[in-house]
Amino acid sequence: MYKRMLVPIDGSDTASNGLAEAIRLAAALRATLILLHVVNEQPAMLETASAIGFDEVRRQMLAYGDKLLGDASVQARDAGVASEAILKELMAGRTADVIVAVASQSSCDLIVMGTHGRRGMSRLVLGSDAELVLRESPVPVLLVRQPPAQTLSN
Numbered sequence: 001m002y003k004r005m006l007v008p009i010d011g012s013d014t015a016s017n018g019l020a021e022a023i024r025l026a027a028a029l030r031a032t033l034i035l036l037h038v039v040n041e042q043p044a045m046l047e048t049a050s051a052i053g054f055d056e057v058r059r060q061m062l063a064y065g066d067k068l069l070g071d072a073s074v075q076a077r078d079a080g081v082a083s084e085a086i087l088k089e090l091m092a093g094r095t096a097d098v099i100v101a102v103a104s105q106s107s108c109d110l111i112v113m114g115t116h117g118r119r120g121m122s123r124l125v126l127g128s129d130a131e132l133v134l135r136e137s138p139v140p141v142l143l144v145r146q147p148p149a150q151t152l153s154n
Contacts (some may be wrong), residue, residue: 034084
């Protein structure tokens with residue numbers, strides 16, 4: 001069925017939920033995970049006035065991406081799942097476009113990613129990489145929503 005699954009990760013709880021689901025699915029199907037972290041440098045370029053400042057921010061962002069991918073690889077390995085890690089830098093454009101391109105370039109047959117499940121104005125204001133990937137992906141996309149917050153009862 002699915003042999004190569006792309007899993008975009010960004011360090012968020014929703015991405016962690018997507019990764020956990022992908023690991024469970026890959027273990028059951030004996031599939032390989034293609035772990036992807038996209039370093040989006042656009043905000044850093046806008047916020048950093050000097051080239052020296054930007055270089056340091058870029059270095060930190062790449063190091064963070066490497067750590068995320070390393071941690072995700074360990075989680076996959078501990079579950080008996082093979083994985084490959086890809087770190088991409090985005091200077092211009094949309095993260096969703098990178099995700100779709102990597103899925104094609106890496107011969108993935110499924111994308112598994114977390115989503116906030118936002119609706120209404122918050123979705124319009126914040127945008128939705130998951131929605132863009134869903135619309136543009138050449139392969140099926142499994143969106144994993146963050147579970148609703150648990151309410152405390154008296």
